[in-house]
Amino acid sequence: AQSVTQLGSHVSVSEGALVLLRCNYSSSVPPYLFWYVQYPNQGLQLLLKYTSAATLVKGINGFEAEFKKSETSFHLTKPSAHMSDAAEYFCAVRLPGGGYQKVTFGIGTKLQVIP
Amino acid sequence: NAGVTQTPKFRILKIGQSMTLQCAQDMNHNYMYWYRQDPGMGLKLIYYSVGAGITDKGEVPNGYNVSRSTTEDFPLRLELAAPSQTSVYFCASSHRERGYEQYFGPGTRLTVT
Numbered sequence: 079a080q081s082v083t084q085l086g087s088h089v090s091v092s093e094g095a096l097v098l099l100r101c102n103y104s105s106s107v108p109p110y111l112f113w114y115v116q117y118p119n120q121g122l123q124l125l126l127k128y129t130s131a132a133t134l135v136k137g138i139n140g141f142e143a144e145f146k147k148s149e150t151s152f153h154l155t156k157p158s159a160h161m162s163d164a165a166e167y168f169c170a171v172r173l174p175g176g177g178y179q180k181v182t183f184g185i186g187t188k189l190q191v192i193p
Numbered sequence: 194n195a196g197v198t199q200t201p202k203f204r205i206l207k208i209g210q211s212m213t214l215q216c217a218q219d220m221n222h223n224y225m226y227w228y229r230q231d232p233g234m235g236l237k238l239i240y241y242s243v244g245a246g247i248t249d250k251g252e253v254p255n256g257y258n259v260s261r262s263t264t265e266d267f268p269l270r271l272e273l274a275a276p277s278q279t280s281v282y283f284c285a286s287s288h289r290e291r292g293y294e295q296y297f298g299p300g301t302r303l304t305v306t
Contacts (some may be wrong), residue, residue: 181295
């Protein structure tokens with residue numbers, strides 16, 4: 079079984095400040111992990127993924143995430159927030175070897191960027 | 194490429210009515226999915242398909258049906274709409290070899306009253 083927990087359904091940061099969105103997973107084996115972003119009135123878009131290669135993963139728009147097995151975490155970070163980063167972010171998990179449909183999504187974290 | 198397209202964007206249904214949500218992709222993806230998104234609940238998988246003629250239930254299939262007669266199209270049918278089906282519906286697709294990356298359509302916002 080697999081699950082993912084996103085801490086904080088809403089996060090507010092000032093423009094230029096560090097963005098930190100938290101994701102913890104529960105899995106019987108090291109999973110594949112993903113971050114998706116959803117801009118208002120749009121579908122989800124893959125931001126970055128971890129599939130058992132490098133533990134520090136870089137994605138689009140300056141985001142990155144680090145897989146920490148000891149902490150069962152995959153937090154999303156960006157050094158300096160832009161107004162355009164305001165969106166909802168979803169962490170997702172899938173077990174290796176599982177079907178592609180077996181992706182479990184978190185409940186999402188809405189990021190607000192304050193000018 | 195248009196990617197994943199969905200129609201309609203918005204729809205209001207009365208209780209007991211039926212409708213079909215359309216989804217099409219032009220990326221020649223084998224896998225296609227239907228999700229519903231409810232506030233504070235994340236995305237829940239309704240149905241998925243691994244290829245033309247093959248469909249299977251996801252986590253929340255009750256009240257819905259799907260078909261996959263072609264690689265491109267994956268319509269979702271709602272029979273006897275209920276208020277509990279008020280949601281935003283997303284169609285997604287992924288490639289056989291890179292199935293971990295799902296491409297999402299813009300969504301259909303459905304209200305059942």
